[in-house]
Amino acid sequence: MGHLWLVLLLLLGAASLWIATALCRKPQDYAQLRDQLNTLFYRQRLREIDEDEEQGVVTEKTELITALQHSLLSDIPDHAPKAVKLGGRWVLLPVILVLIAVSVAMYLKTGGILQQMELSQVQQDYPQLRARLMDPNAEHLTMGELQQFALGLRATLQDEPNNVEDWAMLGRLGMVLNNSQLASQSFQRALHLAPNDANLKTDYAEVLVRSPDPQDNRQAQLLLQDMRVKYPQDTRLLTLLAADLYAQQKYSEAIRYWQQLLPSLAIGSPQREAIEKGIEQAKTNAGLQTSQLMLTIDLSTSAKRMLPENGVLYISVTDGVSPLPVAVKRVPLSHFPLNLVLDDSNAMVPERLLSAQHQLQVRARISRDGSAKPQKDDWFGLSSVTQFSGNQSLSVIIDQQEP
Incomplete structure (x- = not known):
């Protein structure tokens, strides 16, 4: 970082010096420079005329020299240039300040100084985050x-690429951060x-x-099948x-692998429950689901006397x-007892x-009015908590009112 600023200051100093030198040059300096150039040109041309005469190329040397002298005199102005007052050296200060401001602004926009500062802070915090x-x-x-730690880890791996x-840690961080590209590239490097x-x-x-x-997904399938030959369990x-x-919507094959897992998992464990739910969902998606709950809903005598004409029956499990x-399930009121699945x-x-x-x-x-939210005096019935085997029948009596 310090080297970048040093180079920037040197360039600004050189540019400022060049501007100051150009603006502070006096008109007399320009006239003197012009006369020197004209004299050099005159002498060079005289030597060329002498060489041409020796070679017999020209025969009228005197006329050529006279014409050359007239040309030199025509370049000399009749009046000496007037000195131009620039208002002192302080007039250059705004120009130099503008140059510095523009240069700094361009560097901040394209030079990545903010990113460099952020990276420097991440590198300072990295050891503590890792600990x-x-x-x-x-x-x-x-x-x-975790995102800061991943950035610091990537910077460290530039120095330790092997x-x-x-x-592997960076790949797992990519998975946690839901950055699949980072995870994939990191594991590829590790492998x-x-x-x-x-x-x-x-x-x-x-x-x-x-x-x-x-x-x-297809690449994963090939990799996993290859590994399963070595590690079948x-x-x-x-x-x-x-x-x-x-x-890949290959539900029957997915169910087969999940069912192989079930014997090795403890009953009631979170992993077993997750797999059981996956199996049931796969069966549903594949049209293989046969689980059903058969319900019979009936009313108490009091509920029958107060049955609303346009009511709606809500059933929740x-x-x-x-x-x-x-x-x-939501169904319009009809005759009772009501059977449904x-x-x-x-x-x-x-x-x-x-x-x-x-x-x-x-x-x-x-x-009474079709509202999904329970209201005061709505009639309801509640069954006891019952073990469910996949195919079962339950009866519910509506005999209570919402308080």
């Missing part, structure tokens, strides 16, 4: 700090240095699986294979723990399917 990241008991880095561990590292291959495959580019490989097949519905097509969100639940609770409410 925090490597310490499991330290405060976690924010997303902004550091496999740091290239170039350690081509047989199975963990690096798996990390790189995960980047390719996450990519929205179908070509990357690797849980992470099977998970990535299933996810990649699911992304939860997992008995979270109030967020797993499935919802709910399945994954009634799911509120694709991530929480009815078929993936292990227990259910059903709530049926009659809205």
